[in-house]
Amino acid sequence: MTPKKKHPAFSTRAIHVGQEPDPLTGAVSVPIYPTSTYVQQEIGKNKGYEYARVSNPTRDRLEENLASLEGGIGAKVFASGMAAINAIATMFKAGDHVVCGHNLYGGTPRLFNQVLATFGMEFSYVDTADVKNVERAIRKNTRMVFVETPTNPLMALSDLRAIGKVCRGRKVQLVVDNTFMSPYFQRPISLGADMVVHSTTKFLNGHSDGLGGVVVCTSNEQVEKLAFLQKAAGAILSPFECWLILRGVKTLAVRMEQHDRNGRAVAGFLANHKKVRAVFYPGLLDHPQHELAKTQMTGFGSMITFETGSLSNANKMLRKVRVCSLAESLGGVETLISHPATMTHAAVGPEGRKKIGITDGMVRISVGIEDVDDIIADLDQALSAV
Numbered sequence: 001m002t003p004k005k006k007h008p009a010f011s012t013r014a015i016h017v018g019q020e021p022d023p024l025t026g027a028v029s030v031p032i033y034p035t036s037t038y039v040q041q042e043i044g045k046n047k048g049y050e051y052a053r054v055s056n057p058t059r060d061r062l063e064e065n066l067a068s069l070e071g072g073i074g075a076k077v078f079a080s081g082m083a084a085i086n087a088i089a090t091m092f093k094a095g096d097h098v099v100c101g102h103n104l105y106g107g108t109p110r111l112f113n114q115v116l117a118t119f120g121m122e123f124s125y126v127d128t129a130d131v132k133n134v135e136r137a138i139r140k141n142t143r144m145v146f147v148e149t150p151t152n153p154l155m156a157l158s159d160l161r162a163i164g165k166v167c168r169g170r171k172v173q174l175v176v177d178n179t180f181m182s183p184y185f186q187r188p189i190s191l192g193a194d195m196v197v198h199s200t201t202k203f204l205n206g207h208s209d210g211l212g213g214v215v216v217c218t219s220n221e222q223v224e225k226l227a228f229l230q231k232a233a234g235a236i237l238s239p240f241e242c243w244l245i246l247r248g249v250k251t252l253a254v255r256m257e258q259h260d261r262n263g264r265a266v267a268g269f270l271a272n273h274k275k276v277r278a279v280f281y282p283g284l285l286d287h288p289q290h291e292l293a294k295t296q297m298t299g300f301g302s303m304i305t306f307e308t309g310s311l312s313n314a315n316k317m318l319r320k321v322r323v324c325s326l327a328e329s330l331g332g333v334e335t336l337i338s339h340p341a342t343m344t345h346a347a348v349g350p351e352g353r354k355k356i357g358i359t360d361g362m363v364r365i366s367v368g369i370e371d372v373d374d375i376i377a378d379l380d381q382a383l384s385a386v
């Protein structure tokens with residue numbers, strides 16, 4: 001019997017879509033094309049490439065790969081996650097209104113409030129954990145709802161199916177920052193999102209060695225608009241960084257499985273530690289949205305936030321970590337530990353942090369794929385300083 005042909009599974013697509021052997025040489029690794037321009041045969045006749053800000057073969061391959069992993073029809077990559085978010089926002093115009101989650105990565109409201117609002121765009125921030133808040137915030141001029149789920153650093157979820165339904169009814173685009181989960185554990189397009197954005201700097205690259213951002217689209221109109229913005233604004237991703245992500249993404253499935261296993265173990269350890277006052281992780285049974293997490297994510301990932309009680313306690317433990325590295329960022333193979341109030345969310349300001357519940361004692365950990373016993377032993381000895 002001939003086996004039924006089926007759509008290749010995620011890990012197969014991660015390794016093969018856009019990553020086909022080079023037709024010229026058979027190289028199994030996608031070639032890096034470090035060129036700024038391309039020779040043309042005659043006026044208006046070329047091999048599909050004219051100038052590298054507009055297009056590059058290594059970049060094309062990455063865009064094809066990431067579109068497939070998120071279940072979109074196309075994707076466009078940018079020089080960083082923030083450049084990708086900026087490109088999305090500039091698809092809209094002065095006078096357009098955006099409803100945002102109130103607990104986004106700090107750089108996103110910084111861009112929205114301190115840059116784009118000065119050009120006449122309008123932004124409102126609501127707790128998107130309750131879909132009614134989203135519904136109430138939508139106005140006549142609302143064009144986009146922008147959410148992160150789980151949020152950074154509080155690990156609160158938004159119900160993407162419910163928000164997607166509200167947006168569809170009002171012709172508002174739902175855009176989801178899926179950086180924390182990666183397409184391996186959460187695919188917002190299948191839940192109702194119109195576009196998905198990632199800082200590829202995190203899990204998609206996975207090795208803490210290159211910045212990048214991607215927008216995955218569900219319509220040709222979006223793809224064309226973003227291609228125009230790549231050409232017009234120029235915040236494109238270099239061929240080398242594209243290649244780093246193409247290489248990193250080949251192991252996304254196995255990395256995410258290990259991140260998730262280690263994440264669950266570390267969350268369990270922290271939840272039972274007497275120096276830790278609270279743990280924010282959707283995989284814990286007492287997380288208020290644990291049931292929702294099970295319906296829209298296929299794993300819980302490795303992002304965990306916990307409460308040490310004070311800035312001084314946080315600093316005492318952060319000074320002592322050895323296996324974990326005190327650093328901004330997340331999603332690498334190495335365990336990174338950070339202090340949201342003074343790092344990722346410094347730009348939000350003390351009042352803003354208080355409003356959304358980010359305290360000075362909170363520590364965020366991006367659990368890596370080292371031996372989990374070593375990570376736990378390191379956290380244990382560091383917490384003894386508290």
Ligand SMILES: Cc1ncc(COP(=O)(O)O)c(C=O)c1O
Binds near residue numbers: 201
């Ligand atoms: C959830 C999230 N979105 C976007 C960004 C911005 O990405 P980048 O640093 O690649 O510009 C970050 C960065 O930490 C992030 O955590």
